[in-house]
Amino acid sequence: MKAGKIIIISAPSGCGKSTIINALLKKGEIDMEFSVSATNRPPRDGEKHGVNYWFLTDEEFHNAIANGEFVEYEEVYPGRFYGTLRREVERRCEEGHNVILDIDVKGGVNVKKMFGNRALSLFIEPPSIEELRNRLISRATDSMEEIEKRVGKAAYELSFAPQYDARVVNDNLDEAIARTDRIIKDFIAK
Ligand code: ADP
Ligand code: 5GP
Numbered sequence: 141m142k143a144g145k146i147i148i149i150s151a152p153s154g155c156g157k158s159t160i161i162n163a164l165l166k167k168g169e170i171d172m173e174f175s176v177s178a179t180n181r182p183p184r185d186g187e188k189h190g191v192n193y194w195f196l197t198d199e200e201f202h203n204a205i206a207n208g209e210f211v212e213y214e215e216v217y218p219g220r221f222y223g224t225l226r227r228e229v230e231r232r233c234e235e236g237h238n239v240i241l242d243i244d245v246k247g248g249v250n251v252k253k254m255f256g257n258r259a260l261s262l263f264i265e266p267p268s269i270e271e272l273r274n275r276l277i278s279r280a281t282d283s284m285e286e287i288e289k290r291v292g293k294a295a296y297e298l299s300f301a302p303q304y305d306a307r308v309v310n311d312n313l314d315e316a317i318a319r320t321d322r323i324i325k326d327f328i329a330k
Contacts, residue, residue, distance in 0.1 A: 150262075152293065160264065172237065177194070180195075205223070262320065308323070
């Protein structure tokens, strides 16, 4: 059986990664499964353990690092760790399924290096930083302090876009979903 491929999606927080990924998973046309990352950040309202993230304590996260459980992990915001678990990726790939990762820019570049042609790295761009701030405010899941931290990191994160295999601007959502869908389908068919 052919091993599954890896689809990496990165973007500054609030660009619409989760919205686009969820729309594609819901359509169900592409054989791909979402890799649930681990994090030590607290769950937002409505987020579920094992669905959005594996929510770990600081100690559990550091034990998982020590036990070699991560393919990669990053301190994306000060004190906030996020990591891709080996068990989320390896079994699915061995079974021939493609796996989609929602990970930050450093993690995305690292995973692309690890998997080479078996991975597609896709960068979602916002129409502007101002629009990104508006989206985070209307999402209403983070405090203003948290939103400013995220917006403050966005310009740095956008500087990684040229290192990605493909880029999609998420201005009109339906168009961004359609473009992402096409790029992933072409990659999987290769
Ligand atoms: P991310 O996963 O990248 O942090 P989300 O998918 O949570 O971002 O999207 C952030 C917010 O912006 C959500 O409230 C979402 O509904 C909204 N959103 C996503 N795409 C668009 C778009 N093209 N136009 C307007 N709002 C959008
Ligand atoms: P959020 O707190 O908004 O869910 O995610 C914040 C950032 O962490 C996003 O850029 C998201 O892509 C990134 N992230 C989520 N999971 C992982 C992971 O497993 N590894 C890395 N490196 N980044 C992740």
